[in-house]
Amino acid sequence: MxxxxxxxxxxxxxxxxxxxxxxxxxxxxxxxxxxxxxxxxxxxxxxxxxxxxxxxxxxxxxxxxxxxxxxxxxxxxxxxxxxxxxxxxxxxxxxxxxxxxxxxxxxxxxxxxxxxxxxxxxxxxxxxxxxxxxxxxxxxxxxxxxxxxxxxxxxxxxxxxxxxxxxxxxxxxxxxxxxxxxxxxxxxxxxxxxFMHERMREGHDDQRLPLQARLRISHPKLIRAISEMERHTEEALTRDEIADRVGLSRRQLERLFRRYLNTSPARYYLKLRLNRAKTLLTQTTMPVTEVAFASGFTSASHFSKCYRDMFGRTPRAERRGPGGAPLEDGDLLAEEDLEDFDDLDDDSIEALG
Missing domain, CATH: 3.40.50.880 (Class I glutamine amidotransferase (GATase) domain)
Known part of the structure; x- marks a missing residue:
């Protein structure tokens, strides 16, 4: 070195x-x-x-x-x-x-x-x-x-x-x-x-804690399902595809997420993708539309709506930083006809991608 x-x-x-x-x-x-x-x-x-x-x-x-x-x-x-x-x-x-x-x-x-x-x-x-x-x-x-x-x-x-x-x-x-x-x-x-550093880690060791430690869950198929989601934030998988990859039915996958994480697979996946979008907005100069596509969304207006309802500000306001202007109707890209995020069912959330 x-x-x-x-x-x-x-x-x-x-x-x-x-x-x-x-x-x-x-x-x-x-x-x-x-x-x-x-x-x-x-x-x-x-x-x-x-x-x-x-x-x-x-x-x-x-x-x-x-x-x-x-x-x-x-x-x-x-x-x-x-x-x-x-x-x-x-x-x-x-x-x-x-x-x-x-x-x-x-x-x-x-x-x-x-x-x-x-x-x-x-x-x-x-x-x-x-x-x-x-x-x-x-x-x-x-x-x-x-x-x-x-x-x-x-x-x-x-x-x-x-x-x-x-x-x-x-x-x-x-x-x-x-x-x-x-x-x-x-x-x-x-x-x-x-340093009371019990082990000298090698360069190839993982940066992050294992999913089991981060989420405090140990169910192997749920861990695999979340891993699939984390690997496919840009080209989002459907719930049926995720269930098939981990050897579960769609209904079994739903039950696992409800039991261990108190949410649905679609909502968990959406949160993952929106967090990725937030990272891209705050750490790159990529145009907002490209951020939407890189986070698995095919519609910029749907992306803006979901982002606003999760973080309380639009992607453009996020890009402006903490001192940016508050929410404005003009930031919403003519989304007034969309339902509120909290009222969407899982099929609707999945369709947003």
């Missing part, structure tokens, strides 16, 4: 902080290096922070971090560079920063990204031909925006001189693997123990 250094010198890392970066993602990478130095009694790692102008950068939790340098202060290519971002990375487009990143890449820097930093690398054109990953909440929007990239739902990906990780505590796992590779399993285990 990190670029090999000549002799026995420490690995040096420059963290480029993007406004609204994730503090836990940054800490998850820095703290293992600090503890590796402390436990080994050697300076194995050195690091500093940089920003576009060398000034203070605000984290997403409102903590200000005064950076050490500006990106323009480096008249050489740093050995290792890690982009750290968080909220709204998809709208970050700073050509000056992109230019420095591309220059460093040409001159041999190993460049990585944590949390949503893959968005920054992708906009800079530095992930073409590389495997990469990003936080699970951003996976759908990222793959929609960059369909030609090789995006994996991994904890972290290391591909030659590029590396990405999903954020949260996955940076800790990535660094533990790096420490184990460079300085031995014993040191990595000692660092993990200091």
């Amino acid at each position: 990190f670029k090999p250094v000549a002799g026995s010198g420490p690995d040096k890392v420059v963290f480029v902080l993007i406004p609204n970066f994730s503090m836990i993602a940054l800490s998850g990478v820095v703290e293992p290096m600090r503890l590796a130095n402390r436990i080994s009694g050697k300076t194995l790692y050195q690091w500093e922070t940089a920003s576009r102008d060398g000034e203070t950068v605000m984290a997403s939790n409102a903590f200000p971090i005064q950076t050490d340098k500006s990106v323009a202060d480096y008249n050489y290519a740093p050995t290792n560079v890690i982009l750290c971002s968080g909220i709204d990375a998809h709208v970050y487009k700073d050509n000056a920063v992109f230019g420095w990143l591309r220059r460093w890449a040409r001159e041999g820097s190993h460049i990585g990204a944590i949390c949503t930093g893959a968005h920054v690398l992708a906009h800079a054109g530095l992930l073409k031909g590389y495997r990469c990953t990003i936080h699970w909440e951003n996976l759908d929007s990222f793959t929609e925006e960059f369909p030609d990239l090789d995006v994996r739902a991994e904890l972290f990906e290391v591909d030659r001189d590029r590396f990405t990780c999903a954020g949260g505590v996955s940076g800790l796992d990535m660094m533990l693997n790096e420490i184990a590779t460079r300085h031995g399993q014993d040191l990595a285990a000692a660092v993990a123990e200091q």
Whole structure:
């Protein structure tokens, strides 16, 4: 992952902080290096922070971090560079920063990204031909925006001189693997123990909790049905197709959802698709109509109606953000003849797709 250094010198890392970066993602990478130095009694790692102008950068939790340098202060290519971002990375487009990143890449820097930093690398054109990953909440929007990239739902990906990780505590796992590779399993285990981190996860481990843990249900066929729904949010399946795939009748499928989740399959599926739509609206610049199609809807007006009744605002108002205008009749795309969402039966809800 990190670029090999000549002799026995420490690995040096420059963290480029993007406004609204994730503090836990940054800490998850820095703290293992600090503890590796402390436990080994050697300076194995050195690091500093940089920003576009060398000034203070605000984290997403409102903590200000005064950076050490500006990106323009480096008249050489740093050995290792890690982009750290968080909220709204998809709208970050700073050509000056992109230019420095591309220059460093040409001159041999190993460049990585944590949390949503893959968005920054992708906009800079530095992930073409590389495997990469990003936080699970951003996976759908990222793959929609960059369909030609090789995006994996991994904890972290290391591909030659590029590396990405999903954020949260996955940076800790990535660094533990790096420490184990460079300085031995014993040191990595000692660092993990200091964090009370019981297992060093591999890059291919799942980002998310299993469905059983997330939903607190264990019925195998219900889990399979929900898995089918999650895999087919763009090309929505009918209830009969879902029931057939898991080996149930439609009536048995209905009973399972009512018993364990107190809802119907159609309403559960609709909620999944609308949550995907919300992610695309807030994390991409895709037109609203394309968001509707990507979420399994074939009618923009039906999509707008369902979205309004679930979230209390239209897709266009969602795109404008929390400070956007409230609901307006003009946002509803002439849907006055539609029934209220709460009054729709399951067949009607399924037909909306």
